[in-house]
Amino acid sequence: MLVFRLVFGLLLFASLLCFAMYIGTRDVRWRQRGIVVLKWSLIAALGFFGVLILERLALML
Known part of the structure; x- marks a missing residue:
């Protein structure tokens, strides 16, 4: 369980960093990377x- 939480937290943190880099540089590649990492973090959460x-x-059974 700890490993799953750690992976999910790190994925969210990486996505946050990518979006922060996009805001700082206005480079579209950072936004695209952030969206990809966010998608994978949602898949990991599901x-x-x-x-x-x-x-x-x-x-229960």
Whole structure:
């Protein structure tokens, strides 16, 4: 669990840094990188919550 939280937190932090670089430089590449990292962090979050839900269902059955 700690590893998943760490990966999710680092992905969000990396996305925040990319958006900060976009604001600072106005370079479109940083915004695109930030969006890609944000997409992957959302996918990681969905996977994390999916695993939690499956664990709860397994315990209930």
